[in-house]
Amino acid sequence: xxxxxxxxxxxxxxxxxxxxxxxxxxxxxxxxxxxxxxxxxxxxxxxxxxxxxxxxxxxxxxxxxxxxxxxxxxxxxxxxxxxxxxxxxxxxxxxxxxxxxxxxxxxxxxxxxxxxxxxxxxxxxxxxxxxxxxxxxxxxxxxxxxxxxxxxxxxxxxxxxxxxxxxxxxxxxxxxxxxxxxxxxxxxxxxxxxxxxxxxxxxxxxxxxxxxxxxxxxxxxxxxxxxxxxxxxxxxxxxxxxxxxxxxxxxxxxxxxxxxxxxxxxxxxxxxxxxxxxxxxxxxxxxxxxxxxxxxxxxxxxxxxxxxxxxxxxxxxxxxxxxxxxxxxxxxxxxxxxxxxxxxxxxxxxxxxxxxxxxxxxxxxxxxxxxxxxxxxxxxxxxxxxxxxxxxxxxxxxxxxxxxxxxxxxxxxx
Numbered sequence: 001x002x003x004x005x006x007x008x009x010x011x012x013x014x015x016x017x018x019x020x021x022x023x024x025x026x027x028x029x030x031x032x033x034x035x036x037x038x039x040x041x042x043x044x045x046x047x048x049x050x051x052x053x054x055x056x057x058x059x060x061x062x063x064x065x066x067x068x069x070x071x072x073x074x075x076x077x078x079x080x081x082x083x084x085x086x087x088x089x090x091x092x093x094x095x096x097x098x099x100x101x102x103x104x105x106x107x108x109x110x111x112x113x114x115x116x117x118x119x120x121x122x123x124x125x126x127x128x129x130x131x132x133x134x135x136x137x138x139x140x141x142x143x144x145x146x147x148x149x150x151x152x153x154x155x156x157x158x159x160x161x162x163x164x165x166x167x168x169x170x171x172x173x174x175x176x177x178x179x180x181x182x183x184x185x186x187x188x189x190x191x192x193x194x195x196x197x198x199x200x201x202x203x204x205x206x207x208x209x210x211x212x213x214x215x216x217x218x219x220x221x222x223x224x225x226x227x228x229x230x231x232x233x234x235x236x237x238x239x240x241x242x243x244x245x246x247x248x249x250x251x252x253x254x255x256x257x258x259x260x261x262x263x264x265x266x267x268x269x270x271x272x273x274x275x276x277x278x279x280x281x282x283x284x285x286x287x288x289x290x291x292x293x294x295x296x297x298x299x300x301x302x303x304x305x306x307x308x309x310x311x312x313x314x315x316x317x318x319x320x321x322x323x324x325x326x327x328x329x330x331x332x333x334x335x336x337x338x339x340x341x342x343x344x345x346x347x348x349x350x351x352x353x354x355x356x357x358x359x360x361x362x363x364x365x366x367x368x369x370x371x372x373x374x375x376x377x378x379x380x381x382x383x384x385x386x387x388x389x390x391x392x393x394x395x396x397x398x399x400x401x402x403x404x405x406x407x408x409x410x411x412x413x414x
Contacts, residue, residue, distance in 0.1 A: 004028040004044055007095070008037035015040070015124040029091045033153075040121060041095040074173070076110055077137055078166040085159035094155070095121050113137065126150055140303040141286050148293040158293055165289055169282070172369070175376075183383040190391030197398050199234050202227040209405055217408070219401040262310045274375050276339055279313050281368030284344070288361030297357075298325045313339055330357070343367070 004025065007017045016037065022028035025042060032039045080101065087097035098118040105111040117130035128147035131138040142162060149158030206224045209216060216224070230237070251257035266272040286307055290300035301321035308314040320333040331349040334340045344364055351360025 002044055004042050006032050006037075006042045006093075007040045008032055029093065039093040042093045074166070074170055078163065078170055080110065080114070081159060081166060082163040085156065085163045088159055089156040094127055127155065139307050141290065141307050144290060144295055144299065144303040145293060148290075148295050151294075161289060161293070165285070168285075172373070175373075180380065180383075183380065183387055186384060186391070187387045190387065190394075193391065194394050194398075195230075195234075197395070198227045198230040200231075202398065202402065203231045205402055217401070217404040219397065220404055223398060223401040259311050262312045266310065266312055274372065274379075275310060276313070276341075277368050277375070278372045279308050279310050280340060280344060281365045281372060283308055283313075283317060284361045284368065285365035288358040288365065291358040291361070297330065 002023070003019050003021050005017070005019050006028070007015060020028050020031050022031055025044070028042055029039050032042065083101050083104070084094075084097050087100060088094060092100070095118065098114060098121060102111065102114045102118055105114060113134050116133065117127075120130040120133065121127060126147070128143050128150055131143045131146055145158050145162055146155070149155035202223060206227065209220070209224075252261045265275055283304055287300055287304050290303060291297060295303070298321060301317065301324060305314045305317040305321060308317060316337050316339050320330070320337060323333040323336070324330055329352060331345060331352055334345045334348055347360045347364045347367075348357065351357040354360075
């Protein structure tokens with residue numbers, strides 16, 4: 001019977017090796033798992049070519065999900081997670097899965113990252129430890145989920161949940177971006193039209209009014225003054241806008257500027273409530289996923305708050321984490337915060353009393369996500385007509401302002 005040499009983890013920091021006899025690789029992996037070990041690498045002792053053939057077969061099945069971006073982003077991390085999840089779920093050892101995925105990559109950033117992970121795990125490191133070496137790509141939530149999967153011996157299920165979580169998050173973002181394409185296109189065309197009218201068209205048309213004996217109508221005077229200012233100083237205005245955008249972006253990305261900007265967004269009448277709903281929904285789903293995988297609530301809260309995009313809400317969740325760590329219930333901590341609605345407090349209270357907090361968090365996330373999707377659809381459905389009406393009003397005002405003197409001249413002549 002063929003013999004297989006294996007390397008497996010017997011604990012968070014313990015790596016063991018040995019040889020098992022089995023009819024095929026899958027049965028060998030099953031035998032290793034039954035021993036309470038997590039396989040890292042399993043190879044055929046007598047025929048190394050068999051491993052190569054398996055690699056080639058698995059590589060062919062993965063070509064449909066080939067990853068080849070120029071720069072690592074959310075979509076590439078999602079595809080990477082899905083690939084590793086499918087391989088580990090098919091009883092392929094983790095180290096072999098990383099090796100197979102590495103062969104599919106042609107993007108330098110992702111390839112270097114996966115290569116670093118592969119060698120880290122090959123040298124006895126944990127998968128979660130390999131992920132933690134790249135905090136710019138893998139959030140604390142991602143790393144903690146992977147760590148619980150390793151400790152609990154169900155990394156394949158955790159990776160599947162991670163992939164599903166990332167897919168849902170990416171799907172929501174994609175819907176928003178695609179829905180905003182049409183309104184933003186209308187806005188860009190409208191702004192370009194107004195700029196061309198003010199800078200190039202109206203100054204040339206206003207020449208005909210230089211010898212006009214009568215006083216020009218007020219709309220015409222206002223339009224000519226504004227157009228003249230833009231025509232003379234457009235380069236200065238353009239420079240101010242560009243430099244203001246650059247320095248404003250730098251300031252917003254600073255710690256103090258980001259905190260001020262996020263607080264200002266939350267104070268806006270309509271947008272602030274929308275941001276709260278979106279961020280709290282994401283927080284609830286992420287926290288529920290961590291609790292479902294056995295992460296203690298204090299560790300889960302510490303892993304979740306960096307994932308929240310708004311720094312003000314992130315600091316509020318950090319405060320909740322400290323209160324829960326001091327012995328407070330999650331419901332009591334929610335009640336002290338001004339950001340969580342009464343519905344969230346009630347659902348968390350029911351979940352704590354029933355001992356099913358993660359289920360209540362998932363239901364809360366579903367409710368808030370449906371509410372945010374309805375709000376997004378409403379905003380997008382209104383944004384297009386509002387932008388179009390604004391452009392029509394501006395262009396219409398310019399046309400009427402230029403026609404008024406001509407109409408008055410015709411009246412005087414008649």
